[in-house]
Amino acid sequence: MIHSGELRDxxxxxxxxxxxxxxxxxFWRNPFGELTxxxxxxxxxxxxxxxxxxxxxxxxxxxxxxxALQFLGDCGxxxxxxxxxxxxxxxxxxxxxxxxxxxRPKLPLDSPVLIVDEAQxxxxxxxxxxxxxxxxxxxxxxxxxxACLVQNGFAxxxxxxxxxxxxxxxxxxxxxxIAASLLDVETLPTYRIExxxxxxxxxxxxxxxxxxxxxxxxxxxxxxxxxxAWPPVV
Amino acid sequence: xxxxxxxxxxxxxxxVYSDGDVVTGHVVVVSNKDVTxxxxxxxxxxxxxxxxxxxxxxxxxxxxxxxxxxAGQTYRYPFQLPTAAWPPTYYGSYLNVSHLVKARAKLSWxxxxxxxxxxxVTASDTAAQLEPPRNQQTAKAGWFLSAxxxxxxxGAVGMIVMTAVFWLPxxxxxxxxxxxxxxxxxxxxxxxxxxxxxxxxxxxxVRAGETLRGTVSFGSARRFSINEVRISIExxxxxxxxxxxxxxxxxxxxxxxxxxxxxxxxxxxxxxQSLEFEFAVPNHAPPSLDLRDNDVIWRAELTIDIPSWPDLxxxxxxxxxxxxxPDLSDNTxxxxxxxxxxxxxxxxxxxxxxDDPERLRLVLDxxxxxxxxxxxxxxxxxxxxxxxxxxxxxxxxxDELSDVDFxxxxxxxxxxxxxxxxxxxxxxxxxxxxxxSVVVAQALASP
Numbered sequence: 019m020i021h022s023g024e025l026r027d028x029x030x031x032x033x034x035x036x037x038x039x040x041x042x043x044x045f046w047r048n049p050f051g052e053l054t055x056x057x058x059x060x061x062x063x064x065x066x067x068x069x070x071x072x073x074x075x076x077x078x079x080x081x082x083x084x085x086a087l088q089f090l091g092d093c094g095x096x097x098x099x100x101x102x103x104x105x106x107x108x109x110x111x112x113x114x115x116x117x118x119x120x121x122r123p124k125l126p127l128d129s130p131v132l133i134v135d136e137a138q139x140x141x142x143x144x145x146x147x148x149x150x151x152x153x154x155x156x157x158x159x160x161x162x163x164x165a166c167l168v169q170n171g172f173a174x175x176x177x178x179x180x181x182x183x184x185x186x187x188x189x190x191x192x193x194x195x196i197a198a199s200l201l202d203v204e205t206l207p208t209y210r211i212e213x214x215x216x217x218x219x220x221x222x223x224x225x226x227x228x229x230x231x232x233x234x235x236x237x238x239x240x241x242x243x244x245x246x247a248w249p250p251v252v
Numbered sequence: 253x254x255x256x257x258x259x260x261x262x263x264x265x266x267x268v269y270s271d272g273d274v275v276t277g278h279v280v281v282v283s284n285k286d287v288t289x290x291x292x293x294x295x296x297x298x299x300x301x302x303x304x305x306x307x308x309x310x311x312x313x314x315x316x317x318x319x320x321x322x323a324g325q326t327y328r329y330p331f332q333l334p335t336a337a338w339p340p341t342y343y344g345s346y347l348n349v350s351h352l353v354k355a356r357a358k359l360s361w362x363x364x365x366x367x368x369x370x371x372x373v374t375a376s377d378t379a380a381q382l383e384p385p386r387n388q389q390t391a392k393a394g395w396f397l398s399a400x401x402x403x404x405x406x407g408a409v410g411m412i413v414m415t416a417v418f419w420l421p422x423x424x425x426x427x428x429x430x431x432x433x434x435x436x437x438x439x440x441x442x443x444x445x446x447x448x449x450x451x452x453x454x455x456x457x458v459r460a461g462e463t464l465r466g467t468v469s470f471g472s473a474r475r476f477s478i479n480e481v482r483i484s485i486e487x488x489x490x491x492x493x494x495x496x497x498x499x500x501x502x503x504x505x506x507x508x509x510x511x512x513x514x515x516x517x518x519x520x521x522x523x524x525q526s527l528e529f530e531f532a533v534p535n536h537a538p539p540s541l542d543l544r545d546n547d548v549i550w551r552a553e554l555t556i557d558i559p560s561w562p563d564l565x566x567x568x569x570x571x572x573x574x575x576x577x578p579d580l581s582d583n584t585x586x587x588x589x590x591x592x593x594x595x596x597x598x599x600x601x602x603x604x605x606x607d608d609p610e611r612l613r614l615v616l617d618x619x620x621x622x623x624x625x626x627x628x629x630x631x632x633x634x635x636x637x638x639x640x641x642x643x644x645x646x647x648x649x650x651d652e653l654s655d656v657d658f659x660x661x662x663x664x665x666x667x668x669x670x671x672x673x674x675x676x677x678x679x680x681x682x683x684x685x686x687x688x689s690v691v692v693a694q695a696l697a698s699p
Contacts, residue, residue: 038343038348038350038370039343040343040348041370046350046368046370047301047302047348047350048301048302048348051301051302051303052301052302052303052304052305052306052491052493053306054306054308093498115495115496117496118496118498120496136498235303239345243345243653244653244654244655245596245600245654
């Protein structure tokens with residue numbers, strides 16, 4: 019038997035009996051990991067007031083039109099987060115997610131507000147059902163559906179989620195995650211992401227929050243396990 | 253200002269829990285206003301955090317109080333709650349498993365204040381052995397449901413088959429042919445030479461701290477030469493974020509071990525090979541985890557490198573269960589973490605002084621009297637380094653947190669720990685091998 023092994027164990031801290039490596043720097047987890055749905059809603063930076071106002075008042079202003087909110091953009095810019103926030107704020111609203119493959123879910127046409135995620139994936143039959151819906155509609159889509167919505171009597175407000183967000187909004191979104199992961203929220207100033215850094219992140223990742231979070235996850239992990247600098251150099 | 257602040261005080265914060273031990277402590281409420289509490293709920297739970305979707309399990313909850321709190325008062329409510337026996341606490345790179353005691357005060361017209369404390373849970377059995385009995389009962393009682401599902405599936409398959417008849421030729425072309433090519437190149441061609449290849453691993457599952465023994469056997473259907481036969485053992489964290497077609501799988505390798513089983517050789521037709529190998533699973537090795545969206549996978553991959561011919565690659569997953577003797581006492585680990593930042597600073601200084609002998613001497617002099625609590629993984633293969641006297645009692649070890657190699661001198665050869673094990677103790681840094689970036693140290697004590 020030839021034995022020329024090389025063992026390289028990159029686990030940051032011993033398992034089982036070890037304390038949390040995050041606790042050493044004042045956290046209970048990496049702030050930039052996946053969140054539960056509830057937490058995602060709680061930490062989202064969404065100015066919901068104007069959106070709710072639009073959904074509630076359009077019918078009064080233009081009786082012939084039904085309000086439709088369209089969140090348009092590619093993956094990672096916050097379409098689903100916006101839909102989840104609105105779902106939590108609109109009593110009785112139900113969100114339907116359309117997967118790329120597999121069975122197409124039925125639309126809850128009896129709900130007071132219909133929320134459809136990944137609407138560009140709907141088959142023609144389901145889309146026809148959605149366009150016949152008479153209540154306020156909120157959709158998340160990669161493809162602009164304005165034309166067919168207008169044709170079917172909707173007044174459409176399109177929010178281009180990929181449009182550049184102000185640095186302070188990006189900083190706020192990231193700092194909320196940090197605050198929710200601290201053992202003592204009083205220590206937030208030490209770890210806060212300043213607007214200038216958020217601006218550089220925004221530029222580097224073209225406003226894609228998911229990519230920013232992935233970058234910051236790795237940077238924070240290095241900070242905890244390898245004592246790299248925090249905040250990272252961008 | 254929040255109406256009240258909720259914190260948790262554990263009776264024994266450093267305790268390591270196992271087998272569903274009960275955790276005890278107090279929920280402390282400091283009330284800033286006169287408020288009505290509609291329920292002070294304490295619970296124990298585990299949850300994953302990291303790159304994957306959150307998997308979680310609640311163990312038990314209890315209502316500790318319901319009633320009025322007066323401004324400026326502090327209230328203490330004792331609790332005792334069982335902990336989960338599985339999964340064990342784990343801190344990795346993409347995946348972490350934390351066990352928490354949480355308390356939440358339900359208030360009217362205000363955000364519910366929450367407090368949480370993390371506890372450490374270890375496990376000495378496998379997930380299957382720790383599965384709650386009710387899950388087994390569910391499986392036994394499910395035959396009727398299974399029968400219905402089978403009937404539905406048969407119907408669905410029938411429908412699919414009818415539809416597929418039309419599309420079958422296209423499906424075969426698009427999917428079948430590339431798969432056939434992959435199988436032909438990766439399996440059929442190499443086996444023309446090697447014949448049937450078998451990997452055997454024992455014991456299965458293997459416990460952290462034990463040695464995994466393996467045998468690779470293959471024959472030679474015809475005369476051929478090989479460049480090498482090697483086995484690589486990897487531990488991979490695999491996490492899924494998102495769902496459906498929006499899901500992303502994140503993988504990172506947290507342990508890698510490569511071993512050459514056979515070098516260049518000429519094999520005769522009909523000659524069979526049986527190669528053995530061993531892998532000392534570190535005492536703190538991540539346990540195999542199979543949670544919904546978060547897994548820790550241990551895998552052995554065999555490569556037979558045949559010159560000018562496709563290599564044979566064969567994989568075998570195996571399970572690692574947690575060590576029965578967790579390798580760190582509470583006090584020692586706390587000590588390690590406390591001196592950690594100072595040690596990191598020193599290692600950084602040493603590394604930066606590598607090209608400046610004068611500065612290096614200054615750093616070494618400055619820390620000559622300092623003692624550092626460390627937790628090192630023993631490698632014991634320091635032949636490539638020029639330690640002062642290789643015949644002396646030296647251990648080469650890796651500090652995983654900094655990825656820095658240490659050569660540690662012991663008083664006697666019998667004190668040098670076994671390869672692959674973890675060594676925790678106190679050291680004094682005495683030198684730095686600049687060419688190899690190895691910290692030379694003297695072992696002072698181990699618990």
